[in-house]
Amino acid sequence: MGTDQIKGEVVCQGQPWLLIESNLPSRFEMELFLVSLYFLLTGAIICGLIPSVMENNTTSFTENETIKRGRGRPAGSNSFEHVQIKHLLSFLSEEASVPVSKLWMRDTLGVIIAARPIQVIKNEQPEETEEKVQFALNTFEE
Amino acid sequence: MFDNLIGQSEIKRQLEFYSQAYQKTSVVPFLLLNGAKGLGKTEFLKQFSKSLTNTDGKPRPMLELNSSTIKNNQMFFEQIFMPIVQNNEVTLFFDECHALPKDLVMAFLSILNTERTPFKEFNWREFTFEFNFTKISMIFATTELDKLFAPLKDRMTILDFKPYKTDELSEIIKGRLEDVEFEDGVLEDIASTTRGNARSAVKRAKEIETYCETQNSNVFMKEEWNRLRQILGIKPLGLTNIEIQILDILKERGPSTLQTIAAVTGMSRTAIQKDAELYLLQKALMKIDGTREITRLGTEVLNEIKEKGF
Numbered sequence: 162m163g164t165d166q167i168k169g170e171v172v173c174q175g176q177p178w179l180l181i182e183s184n185l186p187s188r189f190e191m192e193l194f195l196v197s198l199y200f201l202l203t204g205a206i207i208c209g210l211i212p213s214v215m216e217n218n219t220t221s222f223t224e225n226e227t228i229k230r231g232r233g234r235p236a237g238s239n240s241f242e243h244v245q246i247k248h249l250l251s252f253l254s255e256e257a258s259v260p261v262s263k264l265w266m267r268d269t270l271g272v273i274i275a276a277r278p279i280q281v282i283k284n285e286q287p288e289e290t291e292e293k294v295q296f297a298l299n300t301f302e303e
Numbered sequence: 304m305f306d307n308l309i310g311q312s313e314i315k316r317q318l319e320f321y322s323q324a325y326q327k328t329s330v331v332p333f334l335l336l337n338g339a340k341g342l343g344k345t346e347f348l349k350q351f352s353k354s355l356t357n358t359d360g361k362p363r364p365m366l367e368l369n370s371s372t373i374k375n376n377q378m379f380f381e382q383i384f385m386p387i388v389q390n391n392e393v394t395l396f397f398d399e400c401h402a403l404p405k406d407l408v409m410a411f412l413s414i415l416n417t418e419r420t421p422f423k424e425f426n427w428r429e430f431t432f433e434f435n436f437t438k439i440s441m442i443f444a445t446t447e448l449d450k451l452f453a454p455l456k457d458r459m460t461i462l463d464f465k466p467y468k469t470d471e472l473s474e475i476i477k478g479r480l481e482d483v484e485f486e487d488g489v490l491e492d493i494a495s496t497t498r499g500n501a502r503s504a505v506k507r508a509k510e511i512e513t514y515c516e517t518q519n520s521n522v523f524m525k526e527e528w529n530r531l532r533q534i535l536g537i538k539p540l541g542l543t544n545i546e547i548q549i550l551d552i553l554k555e556r557g558p559s560t561l562q563t564i565a566a567v568t569g570m571s572r573t574a575i576q577k578d579a580e581l582y583l584l585q586k587a588l589m590k591i592d593g594t595r596e597i598t599r600l601g602t603e604v605l606n607e608i609k610e611k612g613f
Contacts, residue, residue: 294382295369301353301362 241265304354305347309478310471310501314347317462322354329437330421331355335400335456336444338464341502344444348396355440357392363440365394371402379407380427392438400443401450408452415441415458466499475501479508483515486524493528496541498582503541510535538613539604540586545570545579550605553589553597560594 234240241262249259266272304322305315314336325331336344345367352365366387373379388395397403403411414425414434421436443459445451467475472494477485493511497503514531515521531537538547545568552567553559565572570579583589588601597605607613 292374292378293372294378295372296383297367298387299349299352299365299367301349301364 305350308343308346308350309474310467311343311347311464314462314464318347318351322351325355331394331436331440331442332460333415333458334442335448335451335459335461336442336464337448337461338446339466339500340446341500342464342466343501344464345396345398346501348394348442348444352394352396352440352442355394359392363392363394365396367396367398370397370400373404373407375404376406376410376427379410380430380432384432388439389432394440394442397441397443399445399447401445401447408455412452412454412458415455467497467501467504468499469494472497472499472501472504475504476508476511479505480512480515480523482521483511484522486522489523489525489528492525496532496537496539498541532613536613539607540588542582542604542608543579546583546588547605547608549575549579549583549595550588550597550601553595554602554605558594558596564595 253259263274266274304319308315321331321334336348338344349365353362355363357363366383368383373383383395387393410425410427414423417423417436423434423436425432425434448456448461469491473490476493476497477490493507494504497507510531511523514527514534515523518527520527538544542550548568549564552564556563561572561575564570564575568575580589580591580595583601584591586600587598588604590596590598
């Protein structure tokens with residue numbers, strides 16, 4: 162048994178929650194301490210004594226504002242799958258149009274698709290007739 | 304100047320005075336002709352404008368504007384002032400000027416503020432417009448004086464038109480039918496149905512002319528008049544059907560509230576007050592003393608209508 166002492170505290174939501182003070186002279190005692198601590202914390206989470214951060218999808222940012230987590234494509238995920246042409250042809254005819262990404266075309270075929278010109282849609286509604294002032298001119302010429 | 308126009312002697316005197324003053328000063332004050340419809344505001348103004356001579360010796364043209372069709376300053380300056388008025392000698396006549404748009408009324412407040420000189424420059428957007436009132440005469444007319452912005456009214460000289468008298472209306476009718484011979488008393492009877500309105504008198508003269516043409520006759524007796532009344536449904540005093548209905552309600556039900564009359568006729572209270580009651584009160588056919596009540600004269604007229612089947 163050694164005489165060295167370790168101290169520590171478990172902090173939950175900015176508040177000290179558990180104070181640890183122990184003499185850990187040997188590796189066995191250290192492992193035993195860590196295992197105990199693991200079970201202690203797990204039990205506390207299960208009992209609801211410590212709110213689980215993992216359960217929250219939102220983190221408080223300011224009093225009135227929240228930032229959503231989990232939006233957008235997760236890192237590493239992909240929208241495309243590799244499929245053999247012969248498998249596709251069992252579902253589609255040779256005339257079928259299949260969407261492929263511009264990036265794939267550029268990298269595989271070396272084809273660069275020019276951006277489509279922006280189509281300006283004209284307002285087909287008839288223009289409002291300009292309002293006219295009603296007047297009559299009397300010239301008094303015989 | 305107004306030889307061919309009948310009645311409105313006070314207006315004639317005033318306009319003649321301003322016309323004579325124009326010969327010396329080349330300026331006409333900002334006149335506001337006030338009066339009910341059909342009293343001859345436009346006709347008198349035409350004659351007046353004709354009497355104003357431009358520098359080329361010709362009568363000053365008159366531009367008659369329907370004020371309610373001017374929606375804003377832009378329409379006035381772009382469609383009227385720049386193409387027609389600027390650099391020309393012209394009379395601008397704003398008919399029904401109570402309907403002028405607010406921004407133009409505000410512009411006129413500064414434009415018509417010409418106490419010292421007859422010139423005014425007005426800035427609108429990036430333009431500067433010169434109002435030279437020796438070249439431009441501005442005259443206004445309204446049937447609803449109370450709706451005109453008071454500060455604008457203060458800048459104008461108001462001329463009030465009065466309802467025509469029966470003899471003046473008879474003269475108007477006779478003036479339009481010089482070839483027709485009337486039985487004594489018939490012209491006055493016809494005039495009494497025109498409600499003091501010169502335009503109605505002209506309209507009635509036209510109806511008589513048409514009747515005489517269809518009958519191939521130049522003599523218009525009481526019998527012809529009664530026949531024409533039956534044909535056209537012309538009631539005594541020129542009463543309308545709704546006015547007769549109100550008299551009928553008051554006779555049958557006795558003194559009644561405005562609410563009751565509105566409920567029975569199906570008209571709004573405002574419409575009754577503005578359109579129907581005024582003439583009945585003016586002709587003393589009904590009176591308001593807390594409630595509405597038919598007068599003795601009203602009862603007599605109503606009996607006449609029923610007896611003669613008008």
